[in-house]
Amino acid sequence: MEAMEIREGLFRVPASLPKVDRHAEAGERVYQGFIHLIKRVFQLQGLKVTIVGAENIPQFGGALMACNHTGYYDFIFAGAAPYMRGHRLTRFLAKKEIFDIPVVKWLLKPMKHVPVDRAAGAGAINSAVEHLQSGRLVALFPEATISRSFELREFKNGAARIAHQARVPLIPMVVWGSQRIWTKGGVKHLGRSNTPVYVRVGQAIEVTGDWDKDTRTLKQTMSELLDQVRADYAAEYGPFDNGLEWMPAALGGSAPTLEEANRMDEAERAARQQAREDKALYRAHRATAKEERKIAKRVKKAWRRLRRDN
Template identity: 50%
Template sequence: MEWTSKDGFRVEAGLEPAPKHAEAKELVYSRLIIPAIKGVMKAQGLQITIQGAEHIPADGAGLIACNHTSYMDFIFAGIPARLRGKRLVRFMTKREIFDVKGVGTLMRAMKHIRVDRAAGAASLDEAVRRLKAGQLVGIFPEGTISRDFELGQLKSGAVRIAQAADAPLIPMAMWGAQQLWTKGHKKKMGRHHFPIWMKVGQPIDASGDVEAATQRLHSAMAELLAEVQHDYEQTYGAVKMERAKMEPAKTERTKTEQ
């Protein structure tokens, strides 16, 4: 495999450039927030590898389904889309984040999707509407961070959204982000030079029976995750983190739950 650097990320040398998307002109998300985040990542010395970005459409809708190992996943999972003409991903994000003073204003400005578990149908409908409008939507179908960092059971929301919007359902796997900030471990947000590896797969067949399609999504994501873990270990060595201890009588959920 031959590699090159693009926009500060390690990518496959054969990745074709995509024309700049109109989303690249958005003031808050594209021109203010993303440059600030890239500055932080550079200060942290993060080494980010991306494969398969070509599977994300350079224009039009796409529902990106990623595994969930870190509180930072919603930041990193949007990077492959940046390689496709600086596209933006609108993540499904729990209501409580929108309720935080100042943060909620930014979330609305970036057009992320507010998820209220007490009225989940509304967030699904909004995700469908966004996809039909030609946006990229991000979802973490496990619904919570995996404590052992392996792919857990998937909720059916991703398939149901893709079916209703008639949009491509694009699997993705990420490995290494758990070293920064995850459940049951201390944050390590300084300059640690952690490697992070992402791989995007071809869209899956999301048609037909929802349960069967969800299993196809799980299989695709599991295969991508196994490949990423293998390549990561061969390049950087194993991620040395213990499984977080379970908290008794408490179920903790994350801001990306759906």
């Protein structure tokens, strides 16, 4: 492995990574303040974050980054690589429901993240394109949700569509180790876990305008990056015992296979849909009952008036 060094008091990067002047985004106080807080949290947790390939992220101008998704910290680690390029900031596409939480919305809105309404995705695409064409960095998770298997799920073609429409580089990126900290259905390790995390950024892939073809190319590239990251991770921090919950089944772990994870996700989606329908039905019943009470009250009042008049 080439010589490495610590930068920003936390991130381990190749010593050959060029040191660049701070980007104008370094002046965004809310977002930069959030990053300062997160860095402090990481230091308290003892996280060891290695970033390789940050030079593939442009120092200036827009670019779309596509990252795998294995844990709830992924958006932070994915944003760490651009941060090595003069404190550049990343605007993430995130589901609209997150923005509906008042406290979270108060934080995300000034950070200029992009809400995604899955029922009307065109609006999110247009917003992402506007960000990119204005020279910002945007990131998304092509899998659209956390992969319980820690393997790459089926990709949506949004990344290829956005990059082609905005005429910006499409940059593949992978994170490994995030699932050890906090993942869907897993045990949280939010204390001082000293967990190592790897981030690897690949070279931009060529976008042709054929969304399905470009999406296949993106997934293949990210799969190769993921294999490399896993090998580097195991070489430095392994060997690992069999049966670990954060390790894919194909590598001897106890995580569900991709097929099992897909079935679990489908069951979860069905349960959420049923819960939404039950909630809507409950509200409808309550509204009907309320209306019936109003009618009964009016009838009773009219009856009393009639008796009084007679």
